[in-house]
Amino acid sequence: MSVKRVALAPNGLEVSSLIYGAWRLVNAPLQGHIPSIQRLLDLCFEHGITTFDHADIYGGYQCEELFGRAMNPALRSRMELVTKCGIRLINPARPHHRVKSYDTSAAHIRQSVEQSLINLKTDYLDLLLIHRPDPLMDADAIADVVQDLRQSGKIRAFGVSNFLPAQFDLLQSRLPEPMATNQIEAHPLRPSVFFDGTLDHAQRLRYRPMIWSPLAGGRLGDQPELTKILQLRADELGTSVEGLVLAWLQRHPAGLVPVLGTTNEQRLLRMLTAPEVAISSEVWHEILQAGMGHELP
Ligand SMILES: NC(=O)c1ccc[n+]([C@@H]2O[C@H](COP(=O)([O-])OP(=O)(O)OC[C@H]3O[C@@H](n4cnc5c(N)ncnc54)[C@H](OP(=O)(O)O)[C@@H]3O)[C@@H](O)[C@H]2O)c1
Numbered sequence: 001m002s003v004k005r006v007a008l009a010p011n012g013l014e015v016s017s018l019i020y021g022a023w024r025l026v027n028a029p030l031q032g033h034i035p036s037i038q039r040l041l042d043l044c045f046e047h048g049i050t051t052f053d054h055a056d057i058y059g060g061y062q063c064e065e066l067f068g069r070a071m072n073p074a075l076r077s078r079m080e081l082v083t084k085c086g087i088r089l090i091n092p093a094r095p096h097h098r099v100k101s102y103d104t105s106a107a108h109i110r111q112s113v114e115q116s117l118i119n120l121k122t123d124y125l126d127l128l129l130i131h132r133p134d135p136l137m138d139a140d141a142i143a144d145v146v147q148d149l150r151q152s153g154k155i156r157a158f159g160v161s162n163f164l165p166a167q168f169d170l171l172q173s174r175l176p177e178p179m180a181t182n183q184i185e186a187h188p189l190r191p192s193v194f195f196d197g198t199l200d201h202a203q204r205l206r207y208r209p210m211i212w213s214p215l216a217g218g219r220l221g222d223q224p225e226l227t228k229i230l231q232l233r234a235d236e237l238g239t240s241v242e243g244l245v246l247a248w249l250q251r252h253p254a255g256l257v258p259v260l261g262t263t264n265e266q267r268l269l270r271m272l273t274a275p276e277v278a279i280s281s282e283v284w285h286e287i288l289q290a291g292m293g294h295e296l297p
Pocket of ligand 1: 020021022023024053054131161162183184211212213214215216217218219221259260261262263264267
């Protein structure tokens with residue numbers, strides 16, 4: 001699978017067509033081990049992944065800082081750093097948080113961006129996302145702080161994650177520039193996204209959704225029929241199961257950009273070296289139905 005450069009939105013931020021996600025850097029087997037993280041980052045770079053996805057809260061507020069220590073600063077100008085804010089976790093690193101909550105106030109966004117810049121050892125973020133829609137979100141207040149952060153050069157682009165089309169439209173209505181993306185969950189065990197309007201919205205506005213948990217967070221094997229079909233078609237097409245699932249996502253006309261979460265070098269390589277495969281509409285629907293667990297109506 002060749003990693004190309006793609007624009008998330010017309011005239012918008014360019015990213016690699018596969019992105020590496022830093023959510024699991026503290027999980028086994030990495031457990032925050034800097035030389036192992038460096039090896040994964042090197043592998044990404046060697047194969048054309050230059051875009052890295054973060055959130056302030058990943059690893060209980062630890063992953064950004066680990067990445068900042070592991071990354072080669074000489075490569076900063078050749079990479080794109082994405083991070084998110086808007087969730088407050090109950091965590092020893094934030095002893096004043098009493099309740100898990102969402103916070104999209106201007107003060108929280110600004111403070112979170114400043115901390116991410118320190119953690120990632122950089123003076124700008126390529127893309128800032130609001131992590132989840134906050135019921136108390138004040139679109140005017142978010143627009144003001146986003147404009148400010150852009151003008152001061154602290155963020156290059158802005159977008160959202162897990163937003164419904166209506167929530168996206170509300171925020172967009174207050175912003176002078178198109179939002180870069182909506183980062184959403186999609187994989188064969190999450191087929192609703194292909195029918196609920198999320199991807200139609202992306203196509204109408206011509207932004208590419210970033211896709212989290214493209215391998216269902218390791219749960220693709222939970223559905224025996226899906227496991228069987230994926231292995232059969234991967235063998236037929238001469239690719240790996242992981243390569244097939246990425247190609248299946250990328251077959252969608254919305255131009256999906258998967259965010260890879262593996263911490264296993266061999267699995268990462270199986271995705272990065274998977275051959276380009278042409279998936280017919282019939283095979284695409286076969287995988288969809290195996291994931292749904294029933295036939296299409
Ligand atoms: N915006 C959001 O709300 C949101 C939410 C979640 C995640 N994200 C982003 O999306 C990125 C990717 O998410 P993800 O990590 O869930 O992606 P993923 O690639 O779907 O899942 C990776 C996980 O699945 C395991 N796995 C994959 N195939 C497996 C197999 N055949 N057998 C056993 N385990 C298997 C991996 O284990 P190994 O490490 O052993 O390969 C790893 O733990 C995150 O890093 C983060 O940046 C965003």
